[in-house]
Amino acid sequence: MSRVGKAIVKLPAKVEVKQSGDNIQVKGPLGELQTPLFEGITFETGDGTIQFVRSNEEKKTIAKHGLVRSLFNNSVKGVSEGWTRNLEIFGVGFRAAVKGNDLVMNLGYSHEVVFPTPQGIKIEVVEQLKIKISGIDKQLVGQVAADIRSKRPPEPYKGKGIKYSDEVIKRKAGKTGKK
Numbered sequence: 001m002s003r004v005g006k007a008i009v010k011l012p013a014k015v016e017v018k019q020s021g022d023n024i025q026v027k028g029p030l031g032e033l034q035t036p037l038f039e040g041i042t043f044e045t046g047d048g049t050i051q052f053v054r055s056n057e058e059k060k061t062i063a064k065h066g067l068v069r070s071l072f073n074n075s076v077k078g079v080s081e082g083w084t085r086n087l088e089i090f091g092v093g094f095r096a097a098v099k100g101n102d103l104v105m106n107l108g109y110s111h112e113v114v115f116p117t118p119q120g121i122k123i124e125v126v127e128q129l130k131i132k133i134s135g136i137d138k139q140l141v142g143q144v145a146a147d148i149r150s151k152r153p154p155e156p157y158k159g160k161g162i163k164y165s166d167e168v169i170k171r172k173a174g175k176t177g178k179k
Helices: 059-080 138-149
Strands: 016-020 023-028 031-036 041-045 049-054 083-090 095-099 102-106 113-116 121-127 130-135 161-164
Touching: 023 059, 031 059, 041 059, 049 059, 059 083, 059 138, 083 138, 095 121, 121 138, 130 138, 138 161
Parallel strands: none
Antiparallel strands: 016 023, 023 031, 041 049, 083 130, 083 161, 095 102, 102 113, 121 130
16 A cells, blocks of 8 residues: 555644545635545545545556645645745846736846746745745645746856755856866
C-alpha cells in the first residue's frame, strides 16, 4: 500500500469537507477549493480525520492513491493557512513595485516588465528586491512564481536575475586572461 496514500489527513477546526460528484469540496477560513476524486478511491471520515481507501488493486488505482491524498492535503493546508513563495531580485538597477493590480519590474531591459496578477493570488513587494506571492492554491502559487522568475532567470556568471529565496545559484568562473 502507498505510504503517502494511507497517511491520515488531520482536519483543522474550521475546515469543512463534502463530496460533490467526482470532486471533494474543501471549505475553510481563507476560501474554497475542489480536489478531484478518481475512480476506485473513496475516503472515510473519522474524528476530525480523513483517510483515503482504494477499492481494488489495479495499477491505475494504486498509482492515483497517493496523488489524491496529497492533492487533498494541499487543499486543506491552503484553505486553512495558505501557501507562499518568495522571490529575490539581484542586479544593479533591478527593482519591483506593485501598481494597481500589476507587478511592474525593472530588470535591465529597455522597458518595464508588467506582470498582471491572476485571480486568487496576492503579490506583495516587501522591499524593492523581494517579492512575496501568496494564495490558497499551491499549484497556482508555484506557477505564478515560475512565470515571474522566467522574466529574467538568474545567470551563472554574475548571479543577476530573479531567483527563489531558497534557491542556490551555482556560479561559474569567467574567462581567464592569457598568461
